[in-house]
Amino acid sequence: MQRAAGPPPGQPPAGDLLDPLIERFLRRVGRKGSQRTEENYGWGLTHLRRFLAARGVDQLDELDEEGLEEFQQDLLERGWTPRSRSLAHTAVRSFLRWLLERELIDWRLLRAVDPVKVPKGRARPIPRDDLAAIMAHLGPRRRDATLRELRDRALFHYLLTSSARISEALQVQRDDYAAAVITKKGGDPRALRIPPTVRAMIDDYLAARRDDCPWLWITLELGRPPRLLGRHSANRAWGRLARQLGVRSWSSHRLRDTGATYLTREGVPSLVVSDWLGHDDPGSTQKYVEIVDEERLDVVERMEQLVRRPPAPTYRQGVAAIRRSRPDRRSATIGAAENRRR
Secondary structure (H helix, E strand, C coil), X not given: CCCCCCCCCCCCCCCCEHHHHHHHHHHHHHHHCCHHHHHHHHHHHHHHHHHHHCCCCCEHHHCCHHHHXXXXXXXXXXXXXXXXXXXXXXXXXXXXXXXXXXXXXXXXXXXXXXXXXXXXXXXXXXCHXXXXXXXXXXXXXXXXXXXXXXXXXXXXXXXXXXXXXXXXXXXXXXXXXXXXXXXXXXXXXXXXXXXXXXXXXXXXXXXXXXXXXXXXXXXXXXXXXXXXXCHHHHHHHHHHHHHHHCCCXXXXXXXXXXXXXXXXXXXXXXXXXXXHHCCCCCXXXXXXXXXXXXXXXXXXXXXXXXXXXXXXXXXXXXXXXXXXXXXXHHHHHHHHHHHHHC
């Protein structure tokens, strides 16, 4: 492999192992950004380290453009999706940029990692009939509800009405859930708001807890102390509930899509919906329009109505009903002929 030119004089990277540098970089990501970003970058860089280790590369001065290009080609040949490849490429580029800022590599290494174009995704809200069945099951407060059922009931409605990412919801602590300010994707703060009925659901859940764990959403495993709930554990809870109700399975992120779709169909301005979702770039209009607190309170009230009056299921008309609703062309033709005879 032909190696790229080294860093500027006075900053020789010879002897620097890659693993400690990666660990330093990930700690910085964790301090600056969110835990989810640190996990995603760690996932991408782990694959890079495995690829390089298989080729005997473990020091920074052994890293070159050809090796980085071969890594990208390997991901493509292994059939990784564009989204997964994009995540891995972004992690590597961020790591190389961090090294470049410290003058430990040549800038041409950063140029060797290409961005990956990811097809634009589409929203996937929970279908209306499924949502009606889920909310009809979770909405009423049952006296014999277990702690797990109370948690899932509260978490479902929390994600639905706040339209928060699961990574954001899992940052909330039990003492300040009513006015939680979390770190959203990208590292900026975001306030999560919920309607009164959902607060009551969370109060029911917290009243049944007998632990001192500070997190709002915790694991409930027999014989093990409670700890912070993971996003995969939350998705498994939705899978169990979907099987119980006989509806299509959903993920925590689809609750975010569902809440945004509901607000849009209710006529909430797109700029307000974007603000509610915590998006940083809803368009150039944001620079000229102010979103006032009254509009945010209106969103809370609309979410309150969603919980208190869940959507009713839709039913397909039977064939007989459809036939009854159709006009009888034969009768109309006979009537017209009789009128002409008259």
